[in-house]
Amino acid sequence: MQLTVTQLNIYPIKSLAGIALAKSKVEARGLQYDRRWMLIDEQNLFISQRKFPEMALLQPSIAVDTMTIHHRNDRVPPFSFKLSETSGESIAVTTWDDTCPALEVSVAASVWFSEVLGTSCKLVQMPEDSVRPADPRYAISEDDKVSFADGYPILMFDEASIELLAEKSGVAIPLNRFRGNIIFKGGSAHIEDELKVFEINGLTYHGVKPCARCIMTTIDQEKGQTAGKEPLKTLATYRKVGHKILFGQNLIPAGKGSIAVGDTIHIKEMTEPIAF
DSSP states (O other): OEEEEEEEESSSBBTOOOESSSSSETTTTTTTTTOEEEEEETTBBBBOTTTTTGGGGGEEEETTTEEEEEEEOOOOOOOETTTTTTTTEEEEEEEEEEEEEEEEOHHHHHHHHHHHSSSSOOOEEETOOOOOOTTTTSSSSHHHBBBBSSSSSEEEHHHHHHHHHHHHHSSSSOGSSSSSSSSSSSSSSTTGGGGHHHEETTEEEEEEEEOHHHHHHEEETTTEEEOOOOTTHHTTTSETTTTEEEEEEEEEEOOOEEEEETTTEEEEEEEOOOOO
């Protein structure tokens, strides 16, 4: 069995559209730039497509030291800011059960997003000295940390898992509904569940926890609106444990390195399949 990386994706601003890459640096928090920015409401809580599906239509791009956000429908002029740009005092922001320090990018950025989404919000950045520890129940070491991602540095799955879902549901569900960072091919459906320890380009990764999926997978990423009950309806028939519907594997990298499309995944240790 040869597993090969076929796609790399980052989501620089949590819950906005992603950027497909040919290669990426891998850092302790995950792929470089992935979910290092986030929108927060007036209570400093993160906001997402769960409440504002139009966020899917906001497309980031990165060129050298600048990020630019385009609305896919060209509803508003694009907005750009420097990757290093921050202003103001530290803000304690909350992502699910975690609170950590962040910095507002700029008043101009916050105003732009507030006007686009029709709600008062701020764009914040996670500075290097802000530490959001990985869940100690699944962390490999006490130094493991995560960005503004829902819970873990990297999300991974096999193309075969998507193909099985399409076969069972009769619907071709786009890969971008699942917001994976590393997508690969060469294994059987849901082989990612069993990848406990593996290497890519010399860097070790640990598969620590299957990913529980939510209503964000039902949002059409091209239209920025809910598209129905799939894929959750079908996944619930064969990927449900308790009240959780599982798809994809959360990873923690054991250090820093790099990764590229075409890289081979070298399996070091596997675990038992999930019992459904």
